[in-house]
């Protein structure tokens with residue numbers, strides 16, 4: 001189907017200055033990875049977010065994979081994960097041997113809370129994955145207090161939450177680890193792929209460059225002939241008695257140069273998206289069949305604009321928006337326990353009524369940054385018209 005307003009796979013456009021920077025870096029940068037711009041991007045990211053340590057990686061999944069590795073799971077250890085999220089929030093922990101316990105979310109905010117996490121705690125709980133889904137920051141102070149009380153690791157999946165503030169602090173800087181994404185869909189993208197891993201503990205931070213880049217590190221002992229037996233060591237130091245296998249998940253210099261530059265307008269993109277979301281929500285506020293999550297401050301960056309539709313009208317709504325208005329709405333974040341992958345692994349059971357209800361009744365509107373004001377007006381009037389049609393049926 002040809003849509004006049006597609007659900008775009010690309011979240012934003014680049015300025016001429018950003019394109020020129022990409023071209024210049026591509027032309028001149030030596031080397032094209034692990035160079036000057038890697039440091040520049042990580043430094044800019046630390047300044048922007050206030051994170052103690054930040055490491056650019058190939059994508060947020062790679063960041064979550066390394067965080068999961070560093071949890072040092074033992075057989076039987078459990079990790080609490082929201083069921084309403086993207087699959088990459090969960091499977092890196094399964095790969096490291098953890099058992100998943102699915103947490104439900106709060107229906108008003110669609111993110112997990114200290115209460116919904118507490119309901120999942122057992123004697124085997126080792127870690128909690130908190131996802132700031134749709135760009136809304138979960139209640140990290142309360143979640144961190146609960147985690148510290150029980151001695152649990154906290155991994156923040158901030159893939160959708162760059163620039164989100166929770167009580168003045170950036171989402172992704174509260175937990176032991178934070179994962180950010182610069183994928184094509186996200187509020188800021190480094191040419192389609194990119195990510196950042198934030199780390200709290202100095203000892204862990206010292207391991208990340210080696211864990212990220214094939215284990216490359218120096219030999220502990222002095223060697224007069226530096227090339228014997230090899231120029232460098234590839235064996236990471238042990239961490240808490242465990243040996244870690246390395247990865248190669250580096251981010252190239254062109255992406256890093258662009259990422260550092262894009263951070264300059266992260267707050268502006270988020271503010272514009274929030275203002276547009278609030279305008280759409282206000283324009284539709286007299287329609288009781290639609291429930292949006294309305295947040296007027298930096299706790300929400302409106303990476304996505306989603307609503308619950310009452311009366312089981314969701315599928316008819318999406319069809320009418322597509323067929324009559326050529327607007328492509330989608331359905332997102334199938335509860336992970338419903339997927340064959342997680343069922344096959346033995347994680348098919350969950351008690352998450354809010355997650356089930358929301359997924360079965362939700363709609364995600366096109367909401368990329370490049371939408372024009374008239375596109376947003378079209379979405380509002382088409383939504384109104386579609387709901388009015390459904391009321392008469």
Ligand SMILES: *Cc1c(COP(=O)(O)O)cnc(C)c1O
Pocket residue numbers: 058059060061062085086088089131133157159160180181182183194195
């Ligand atoms: C996009 C996303 C990821 C994965 O990010 P990549 O950079 O594509 O690996 C993980 N978690 C959530 C919630 C996401 O939206």
